[in-house]
Amino acid sequence: MKKGIILKALSGFYYVEDLQTKELIQCRSRGLFRKKKITPLVGDSVHFTVEPDGNGYVMEILNRKNELVRPPIANVDLALVVFSVKEPDFSPKLLDRFLAVIEANQIEPIIVLTKMDLLTSEEQSLIAPIIQYYREIGYQVIETSSKQQFGLDGIKDLIRNQIVVICGQSGVGKSSLLNSMDQTLNIQVNEISKALGRGKHTTRHVELHKLSDGLIADTPGFSSLDLDQLEPNDLSECFVEFYQRSQDCKFRGCLHVNEPRCAVKEAVEVGEILPTRYENYLQFLTEIKSRKPKY
Ligand SMILES: Nc1nc2c(ncn2[C@@H]2O[C@H](COP(=O)(O)OP(=O)(O)OP(=O)(O)O)[C@@H](O)[C@H]2O)c(=O)[nH]1
Ligand SMILES: [Mg+2]
Ligand SMILES: [Zn+2]
Known part of the structure; x- marks a missing residue:
């Protein structure tokens, strides 16, 4: 089996660069991963085969670091x-x-x-x-x-x-x-x-x-991005300067909204945190909290 990386995905084809020959091979997907409803992605390291007729097939997707x-x-x-x-x-x-x-x-x-x-x-x-x-x-x-x-x-x-x-x-x-x-x-x-x-x-x-x-x-441009994967506590960790200060909040798990003795709100009040950052944070938090449960 050959090893390669998917450089492009278009109309059901995956364009895989052969790690050894550096050739670009047009492949379809055929591997068992399809049973698990996994779709190959650009950036995936894969095992692939090339049949005598020249057609390539992605057979296996190696573990992803992230997606x-x-x-x-x-x-x-x-x-x-x-x-x-x-x-x-x-x-x-x-x-x-x-x-x-x-x-x-x-x-x-x-x-x-x-x-x-x-x-x-x-x-x-x-x-x-x-x-x-x-x-x-x-x-x-x-x-x-x-x-x-x-x-x-x-x-x-x-x-x-x-x-x-x-x-x-x-x-x-x-x-x-x-x-x-x-x-x-x-x-x-x-x-x-x-x-x-x-x-x-x-x-x-x-x-x-x-x-x-x-x-x-x-990549194609996009202007909306949902916060699906995020829970309220994750969000406060993703605002890096909030996360750094959250150790000084009175309550563990403080979401920096109405809690007393909140280090983040204090930093907003004294002008250390950019007001738009805090406003955006509150708005994203509301969005996450009002999301319908998935199950
Ligand atoms: N003045 C100026 N115009 C720029 C600059 N960079 C890009 N543009 C113009 O912005 C327009 C859009 O550029 P693209 O590179 O197609 O933008 P894109 O982000 O790839 O857009 P999508 O492919 O639709 O997501 C073109 O008319 C470019 O000429 C820049 O540094 N200065
Ligand atoms: Mg573009
Ligand atoms: Zn807080």
């Missing part, structure tokens, strides 16, 4: 959470949602801001303190422009020997970012809709590209 539902991908080392500072406008709420979901999957998120070239100096000074805040709580924030070609080397350095996924809304410039890092990729990009102020969903499938001695996945 994301949106975008669908497995074995991710690093997630680039991509937001444009303009067109579409920067949304701290969506950023906090993405960060929470990535954290919940125990994947390291890196914040990548795109289209920095579009900001006036006035707008730049408005966004700078927000960027600074996310850096202070421990996130790496990379400011880029594909148009003016800056900030890209920082990303290339991160990809080495890793499986990296790019996630973000449609039109933020995910594919453009990849094209700027490697002109030979030539991925299709599109204008954002003037009427809607957002992208047109140009990228329609998940695909791992070879870049900088690593693999990086371009």
